[in-house]
Amino acid sequence: MAGFDKVVxxxxxxxxxxxxxxxxxxxxxxxxxxxxxxIAQIKKMGVKGLTVVxxxxxxxxxxxxxxxxDRQIKKMVSSYVGENALFEKQLLxxxxxxxxxxxGTLAEKIRAGGAGIPAFYTATGYGTPVGEGKEVREFNxxxxxxxxxxxxxxxIVKGWKADRYGNxxxxxxxxxxxxxxxxxxxxxxxxxxxxxEPGELDPTHxxxxxxxxxxxxxGSFEKRIEQRTVRKG
Amino acid sequence: MAGFDKVVxxxxxxxxxxxxxxxxxxxxxxxxxxxxxxIAQIKKMGVKGLTVVxxxxxxxxxxxxxxxxDRQIKKMVSSYVGENALFEKQLLxxxxxxxxxxxGTLAEKIRAGGAGIPAFYTATGYGTPVGEGKEVREFNxxxxxxxxxxxxxxxIVKGWKADRYGNxxxxxxxxxxxxxxxxxxxxxxxxxxxxxEPGELDPTHxxxxxxxxxxxxxGSFEKRIEQRTVRKG
Amino acid sequence: xxxSREQIAMRVARELQDGFYVNLGIGIxxxxxxxxxxxxxxxxxxxxxxxxxxxxPTEDEIDADLINAGKQTVTTIPGASIFSSAESFAMxxxxxxxxxxxxxxxxxxxxxIASWMIPGKLIKGMGGAMxxxxxxxxxxxxxxxxxxxxxxxxxxRCSLPLTGAGCIKRVLTDLAYLEIxxxxxxxxERAPGVSVEEIVSKTEGKLIVPDHVPEMQFDEEA
Amino acid sequence: xxxSREQIAMRVARELQDGFYVNLGIGIxxxxxxxxxxxxxxxxxxxxxxxxxxxxPTEDEIDADLINAGKQTVTTIPGASIFSSAESFAMxxxxxxxxxxxxxxxxxxxxxIASWMIPGKLIKGMGGAMxxxxxxxxxxxxxxxxxxxxxxxxxxRCSLPLTGAGCIKRVLTDLAYLEIxxxxxxxxERAPGVSVEEIVSKTEGKLIVPDHVPEMQFDEEA
Numbered sequence: 001m002a003g004f005d006k007v008v009x010x011x012x013x014x015x016x017x018x019x020x021x022x023x024x025x026x027x028x029x030x031x032x033x034x035x036x037x038x039i040a041q042i043k044k045m046g047v048k049g050l051t052v053v054x055x056x057x058x059x060x061x062x063x064x065x066x067x068x069x070d071r072q073i074k075k076m077v078s079s080y081v082g083e084n085a086l087f088e089k090q091l092l093x094x095x096x097x098x099x100x101x102x103x104g105t106l107a108e109k110i111r112a113g114g115a116g117i118p119a120f121y122t123a124t125g126y127g128t129p130v131g132e133g134k135e136v137r138e139f140n141x142x143x144x145x146x147x148x149x150x151x152x153x154x155x156i157v158k159g160w161k162a163d164r165y166g167n168x169x170x171x172x173x174x175x176x177x178x179x180x181x182x183x184x185x186x187x188x189x190x191x192x193x194x195x196x197e198p199g200e201l202d203p204t205h206x207x208x209x210x211x212x213x214x215x216x217x218x219g220s221f222e223k224r225i226e227q228r229t230v231r232k233g
Numbered sequence: 234m235a236g237f238d239k240v241v242x243x244x245x246x247x248x249x250x251x252x253x254x255x256x257x258x259x260x261x262x263x264x265x266x267x268x269x270x271x272i273a274q275i276k277k278m279g280v281k282g283l284t285v286v287x288x289x290x291x292x293x294x295x296x297x298x299x300x301x302x303d304r305q306i307k308k309m310v311s312s313y314v315g316e317n318a319l320f321e322k323q324l325l326x327x328x329x330x331x332x333x334x335x336x337g338t339l340a341e342k343i344r345a346g347g348a349g350i351p352a353f354y355t356a357t358g359y360g361t362p363v364g365e366g367k368e369v370r371e372f373n374x375x376x377x378x379x380x381x382x383x384x385x386x387x388x389i390v391k392g393w394k395a396d397r398y399g400n401x402x403x404x405x406x407x408x409x410x411x412x413x414x415x416x417x418x419x420x421x422x423x424x425x426x427x428x429x430e431p432g433e434l435d436p437t438h439x440x441x442x443x444x445x446x447x448x449x450x451x452g453s454f455e456k457r458i459e460q461r462t463v464r465k466g
Numbered sequence: 467x468x469x470s471r472e473q474i475a476m477r478v479a480r481e482l483q484d485g486f487y488v489n490l491g492i493g494i495x496x497x498x499x500x501x502x503x504x505x506x507x508x509x510x511x512x513x514x515x516x517x518x519x520x521x522x523p524t525e526d527e528i529d530a531d532l533i534n535a536g537k538q539t540v541t542t543i544p545g546a547s548i549f550s551s552a553e554s555f556a557m558x559x560x561x562x563x564x565x566x567x568x569x570x571x572x573x574x575x576x577x578x579i580a581s582w583m584i585p586g587k588l589i590k591g592m593g594g595a596m597x598x599x600x601x602x603x604x605x606x607x608x609x610x611x612x613x614x615x616x617x618x619x620x621x622x623r624c625s626l627p628l629t630g631a632g633c634i635k636r637v638l639t640d641l642a643y644l645e646i647x648x649x650x651x652x653x654x655e656r657a658p659g660v661s662v663e664e665i666v667s668k669t670e671g672k673l674i675v676p677d678h679v680p681e682m683q684f685d686e687e688a
Numbered sequence: 689x690x691x692s693r694e695q696i697a698m699r700v701a702r703e704l705q706d707g708f709y710v711n712l713g714i715g716i717x718x719x720x721x722x723x724x725x726x727x728x729x730x731x732x733x734x735x736x737x738x739x740x741x742x743x744x745p746t747e748d749e750i751d752a753d754l755i756n757a758g759k760q761t762v763t764t765i766p767g768a769s770i771f772s773s774a775e776s777f778a779m780x781x782x783x784x785x786x787x788x789x790x791x792x793x794x795x796x797x798x799x800x801i802a803s804w805m806i807p808g809k810l811i812k813g814m815g816g817a818m819x820x821x822x823x824x825x826x827x828x829x830x831x832x833x834x835x836x837x838x839x840x841x842x843x844x845r846c847s848l849p850l851t852g853a854g855c856i857k858r859v860l861t862d863l864a865y866l867e868i869x870x871x872x873x874x875x876x877e878r879a880p881g882v883s884v885e886e887i888v889s890k891t892e893g894k895l896i897v898p899d900h901v902p903e904m905q906f907d908e909e910a
Contacts, residue, residue, distance in 0.1 A: 003707050003729030004767065029514045029551065030537040032530065055551070080591035083537070091589055100589070103513065104555025104597030108350070111552040116781030116823055117341070118372035120353040122559060123600040127578070127631025130596060139351035139381070148372070160531075165731075165767040172437065174531040176515050177551045183782065199766025204405065205438050207550075209739050209769040211709050211731075211784045223530035226537040233524035236485055236507030237545065262736045262773065263759040265752065288773070313813035316759070324811060333811070336735060337777025337819030344774040349559030349601055355781060356822040360800075360853025363818060393753075398509075398545040405770055407753040409737050412772045416560065432544025440772070442517050442547040444487050444509075444562045456752035459759040466746035 004165040006216045007195060011041040014189050014217045018154055020047050021074075025110060025152035026054040026064060027181040030083070031226045033174030034063045035158040035191050037219040042156075043067055053077040053110065053150055055103060055177055057087045062224055068096070077150070079103035083226065102130060105147050107180055112149035114183025114212065119148045155185025158221075159192040159208070163199070166190065166213030167206045175207060182208040191219040237398040239449045240428060244274040247422050247450045251387055253280050254307075258343060258385035259287040259297060260414040263316070264459045266407030267296045268391040268424050270452040275389075276300055286310040286343065286383055288336060288410055290320045295457055301329070310383070312336040316459065335363060338380050340413055345382035347416025347445065352381045388418025391454075392425040392441070396432070399423065399446030400439045408440060415441045424452040467659045468640040473684055474608050476501045477638055477655075478567055481606060482508050489513065489558065489598060491568030492536040494608045498567055509543075511563055513594040515554045518546025535594065558594070558601040566602040568595060570609045570634075572624045575671040577634040577646050579607060580626035592629060599630035611639035611668050618670035620644070620651055641665050643682070650674045655682050689881045690862040695906055696830050698723045699860055699877075700789055703828060704730050711735065711780065711820060713790030714758040716830045720789055731765075733785055735816040737776045740768025757816065780816070780823040788824040790817055792831045792856075794846045797893040799856040799868050801829060802848035814851060821852035833861035833890050840892035842866070842873055863887050865904070872896045877904050 008014050015038060018024070024042070028034030039058070042050075043066050050073050057076055058065035067073050068086050075097040081088050090096035101109070102124045112120055121144035125131045135146040157178045160171035168190055170178055182188050190208070195218050241247050248271060251257070257275070261267030272291070275283075276299050283306050290309055291298035300306050301319045308330040314321050323329035334342070335357045345353055354377035358364045368379040390411045393404035401423055403411055415421050423441070428451050469477065475497035482488065482502060489511045490496050502508055510519040512534040519534055520541035527541060534540045542548070557563060570581040579599055582592040599605060612618050620637065637644045642665045643655040650672040656665060656679050666673060691699065697719035704710065704724060711733045712718050724730055732741040734756040741756055742763035749763060756762045764770070779785060792803040801821060804814040821827060834840050842859065859866045864887045865877040872894040878887060878901050888895060 004731060029535075030533065032514070032533045032537070078591065080593040082590040082593075088589060092586070100591050102592050102596035103551065103594040104559055104601075107551035107555050108348075108559075111778075112353070114782050114784075115341075115778035116783060117353050117355060118375075118377055119370075120345070120350050122350060122597075124559065124597045126600070128596060128628040129583075130592070137352075142351075144351055163767055167767060167769050170437070172529065172531040173512075173515050173533055173548055175437070175548060175550055179550045180552050183778065183784075197766075203740070203764055203768045203770045204403070204408070204440075206769040206771075207437075209771060209775075209779070210767065211733070211739055211779055225528070225530050225533075225539060227533070227539065228528065229522045229538040229540070230525055230528060231522040233526060237509060262757075263755065265736070265755045265759070311813065313815040315812040315815075321811060325808070333813050335814050335818035336773065336816040337781055337823075340773035340777050341781075344556075347560050347562075348556035349561060355819075357781060357819045359822070361818060361850040362805075363814070396545055400545060400547050405751065405753040406734075406737050406755055408770060408772055410773045413774050416556065416562075430544075436518070436542055436546045436548040439547040439549075442549060442553075442557070443545065444511070444517055444557055458750070458752050458761060459755070460761065461750065462744045462760040462762070463747055463750060464744040466748060 004210065006166040006213055007164050008215050008217050011037060011217065014038065014215050015041050015045065017187065018045065018047055021049040022153040023051040023053065025155040025181040025184050026052060027157045027176065027178030029055050029176035031059065031063050031224050033158050033170065033176050033178055035156040036063060036221055038156040038189060038191055039064055039066065048072050049074045051075040053152060055079050055106060057084050059084050059226065060086050075099065077101055079106050107177060109147055109150045110180040110184045113151040117149055119146050121146055150184060152185045155181040155188040157182045157188060157190040159190050161194045161196055161201065162190055162192045162216045163196050163201055165198045166210030166216050167201055168208035168213065169201060169205060170207050179208045182212045187214045188212055189215045191217050193221065237443065239399040239446055240397050241448050241450050244270060244450065247271065247448050248274050248278065250420065251278065251280055254282040255386040256284040256286065258388040258414040258417050259285060260390045260409065260411030262288050262409035264292065264296055264457050266391050266403065266409050266411055268389040269296060269454055271389040271422060271424055272297055272299065281305050282307045284308040286385060288312050288339060290317050292317050293319050310334055312339050340410060342380055342383045343413040343417045346384040350382055352379050354379055383417060385418045388414040388421040390415045390421060390423040392423050394427045394429055394434065395423055395425040395449045396429050396434055398431045399443030399449050400434055401441035401446065402434060402438060403440050412441045415445045420447045421445055422448045424450050426454065467657065469657045471497060474638055474640065476684060477643065477682055478606055478608060479503065481565065482506060486564040487511055488565045489563050493569050495567035495569060496536065511557065513554050513558060515549050515551055516546065518543045555597050558597050561601055561603060563602055564604060566598045566605045567608060568598060570607045571626055572619050572621055573607055573634050573637055574621040574624045575646060575649050575651060577632045578624045579629045579634045580624040581629045583627045595629050599633045605634055605636065607634055607637045609639055611641040618668050620669045620671050622671045641668065653679050655680050657682055691879045693719060696860060696862060698906060699865065699904055700828055700830060703787065704728060708786040709733055710787045711785050715791050717789035717791060718758065735776050735780060737771050737773055738768065740765045777819050780819050783823055783825060785824055786826060788820045788827045789830060790820060792829045793848055794841050794843055795829055795856050795859055796843040796846045797868060797871050797873060799854045800846045801851045801856045802846040803851045805849045817851050821855045827856055827858065829856055829859045831861055833863040840890050842891045842893050844893045863890065875901050877902050879904055
């Protein structure tokens, strides 16, 4: 692999170096835009004691939910537990440490991690349990709390298309946390539906510039739907 | 004008409400992607005592430079003075107040202003005159300074295409500060080369979602080049 | 009679204005989209990164990559835009959304809201709700006025962990529309056939009852 | 003999590695792009929002909407991306750029750099330089070793307002290549035909001179 070609050919290679106790930032919202094959590979590798930063934790039996089954996750940093019985159970029983983080704060903490911003202030969570123990500061007569950024040893990302240099575009709302996660991993791994040659993606349409990406792999995806809602045609 | 149709038909209408003493955030880098007709309209209106937030201040006789001629600008917040003799002269003589701000900090301050983040920490400028009088804080053994966000009474933005709802795309590096400025104006005015119907822009390619934009106007542009550099064909 | 879910949505819809960008929470708030007054345009923001949410898709249109914050499959309207979660909450936190409608377990006279956790019993997580209430000037909370046991959810002080402090000014329950001002609920409207006495009895927090409390009118079928 | 501008660029280019993302400042640093070793790929970042900068355009290709941070008209290479200034400095501040090359008025033994202002005389502004030096672990400063009057620019303590504090570890002047460590300049290489004595005499800050100081070799035409 020379120059900027970041394509790897196996999931083993894609996650080489992932070890017990590491922090992994995962893209996705619900089951939309989740790096499902990379998650499956983490299960296969059997690494333990992970801190996983992800808005949700999949569902029972799919997505990040499968890492709860064998207790591979020590700690979750998430905004929502709602649709995952095992997640809620492990949380309520205290088996799993969970840092519940407001969704916008979580997004901004990850962005800040990638952008070299160690901390920022937000009104979100002031006066609530989220604000407890955090520095409070007034700007223009309003109270804000200080939130620190998040970086990961690995970031696992699901894109739509990537070129060999690691430039990524996302499809519809499968974008969500993915471009943020991509900026904040010491090693960022992106799995995509299609790999194209450099120059095939319009430079102004690229959501994640390749500078953030270390490895790219082509996968095939189940794309399970959580709430199948339809209207009559 | 009903619903989300934000198109106005005259530059008078585009900048209606702009008054003496207001803060204006302007997109553009050098002379690339500057809202040249909106700037010309500000000159025509003759408003005074403006605080202008812009990476540069145009050049002598073009772009924001023309607002220096009649002393319409009280204060500039910029990162670079280099290519503008009148700007440098008024700065050195003290006629013009200038808050020199590192380029990345300036970009982030404007983004933060639009994003409801009142302040953030950055290592940029620590130990330099930029850091003087600012709070210093250590994170993971490194020093950072606190920078506060910027919001404008008006933001003036140059886009390539916009739809009637104010969704904007930028062309090449004429993007620069424009999408940031667009988020941070109480009233955001975008001038573009072409107005299209809603639905004509791909939703995932939109750089500035219409929620940030109050007025859209179609203009024609000189697009002056500052450093015309060529190679032999 | 207490308002139906649909009537709650209909009443909230009257607070819409032409050109509003609106974020509708999961549950009853979602139904508001069905009652946008004719001739009025509003655009729905979904915090997972979509501005300009359309109706549910037909079977043919279903796309796993296009969902709303409730994880439901949706469509986009012409003029929609799609972006990252950071951009989505920049909009929300930055105060660019004109109206937010969301549910709650409790609200109190100080404008506090609790909606995400019942200690020892239930943890849904706050999702985007804390950002939404912190970012919006213009929030309507929809909720039932009292629990099934008759315990008031409009309190002197929320008993559950808060979602936001001092941020709620308008509450629509199944019994009444109320505003919160200066440390009290102010009864503005009552549901058809619901007496002021019933509302008083089911409101634990300080309640100001004006001389005249109009009854809500619903001409439309609900 | 002191290095030419081109030789300075050639020497810097030897610090490039295959797959490096590089930000080149205005002036001499820009010339480094002309000396990327054969078979090696580097990608140029321009802080106005371009990753994958190509050569200057032909007359036919010139586009006012496509410039670099020096405001020069440029082109893009296949695989380029274009983004906002906030995203551009997220890359820079976040430490994602592998190598930054920029000019300076002065550097000192503490790794301080001054490059944007001479009080009362000249204010260029810092542009992106403060972000670049704060964000990069890997910076090479290119500058003349002394002023035309012979005054050293490699100092015990910078006299001009700083661009960054304690961030510079490598300096390439027209006379020498030096590293900064533990409060001193360490002389690593000298320009062809330049004596150690000349370098010593033109270096005001503490200078460590190893027993052997190799002379730079330039095989290529410069």
